[in-house]
Amino acid sequence: MEEKLDFARVRKLMVENQLISRGIRNKKVIDVFLKIPREKFVPEHLKEYAYEDGPLSIGKGQTISQPYIVALMTEALDVKGGEKVLEVGTGSGYQSAILAEMGCEVYSIERIPELARTAKKVLEGLGYNVKIKVGDGTLGWDEFSPYDRIVVTAAGPEIPPSLYNQLKDGGIIIMPVGDRYFQDLILVKKIGTRMERRSFGGCQFVPLIGTGGWKDEGEM
Secondary structure, three states, X not given: OOOOOOHHHHHHHHHHHHHHHHOOOOHHHHHHHHHOOHHHHOOHHHHHHOOOOOOEEEEOOEEEOOHHHHHHHHHHHOOOOOOEEEEEOOOOOHHXXXXXXXXXXXXXXXXXXXXXXXXXXXHHHOOOOOEEEEOOHHHOOHHHOOEEEXXXXXXXXXXXXXXXXXXXXXXXXXXXXXXXXXXXXXXXXXXXXEEEEEEEEEEOOOEOEOOOOEXXXXXX
């Protein structure tokens, strides 16, 4: 009989070897990554690979991001709990769960209905109340704006103006910006009419499709 994988042990090794070793220091972020079962957010046939150091396919041409990248983006958002957060690109729902566990009020947009349904089911099963809608994420979710934080989990040629306009003064948006093949992970803080911009280095994400992003998936 095949031995059952000890996900809690593998999760702990992931946090130690992939996150802490690369400089993730926020204790709240580390604790959340130790708690949330990433294996619940990947397809059944890939569960044994859930804690590997890389992205995994979740179907429909989409991925669940590498654990370190999710942790880096989460730490950069600098949430304390109680923030209203807009996520563009629900995907598997893993980033939504991370933010919800950290005490955020999470609104998430996914353009692919099947992924939205699956993510909603997993999140509800774990007890997370995340509001999810199917639509064009580049337009944001104006009904619940403004947001304290916006996290975009797909790459576009620039930060969509609709998203920036839905950010509170003093709010933060993080998003991969570049071409279809290589991007820079950018954090922007909105301070009145001024934009504070910081780069976290190179990355590769699936394309952000929509009015304020790429018009279609093209070669991707």
